[in-house]
Amino acid sequence: MVAVVDGDTIDVDTGAGAQRVRIIGIDTPEIGRGGKTDECFAQEARAMLDELIYRSDVELIADPTQADVDRYGRLLRHVHHEGHSVALTLIKTGAGYEYTYGAAYDGQDAHRTAQDAAERDRRGLWAACATGGVR
Structure with missing residues (x-):
């Protein structure tokens, strides 16, 4: 079972207990915490991930090019839902x-191609944010 923390982080109930997972290959706008303001499209990104996988089964896939955990102790994994x-x-x-954090990862080229298409077609944050999605 999955709970969504934000657009690129989930909590997964595993046989070993709950694990926080940082999804490899994507970064989404930050949700403001501690009185800080949300970045543009942060809530929408979280809602999209929530709609996609909340309370579903997901497959967590380690990537040998990446560390097992990040500096915050979150598992670094590719996350698949229904084979995607x-x-x-x-x-x-x-x-x-x-x-990309550090080293290239499995699927990086497909991610970059998808971002180029989303930006070109002005989907999501590429249309909604004043900076045109540029970080």
Whole structure:
């Protein structure tokens, strides 16, 4: 079972207990916490991920090019739902950006192509945000 934290982070109930997972290959606008203001399209990105996978089963796939956990202790995983990459689906809709941390990852080229198409077609944050989605 999955609970959505924000557009690129989920909590997954595993046999070993709850695990926080940072989805590889995508970065979404930050939700303001502690009195800070949300970045443009943060709530929409979270809602899109929520609609896609909330309370569903997902497949977590480690990537040997990436660390097992990030600096915050979150598992770094590709997340698939019904056989499809969640990150790629979100990038295609304009909910987030292709994100590379350190080393190239499996699927990076597809993510970059999807981002280029979303930006060109002005989907999601590429249309909604004053900066045109540029971070």
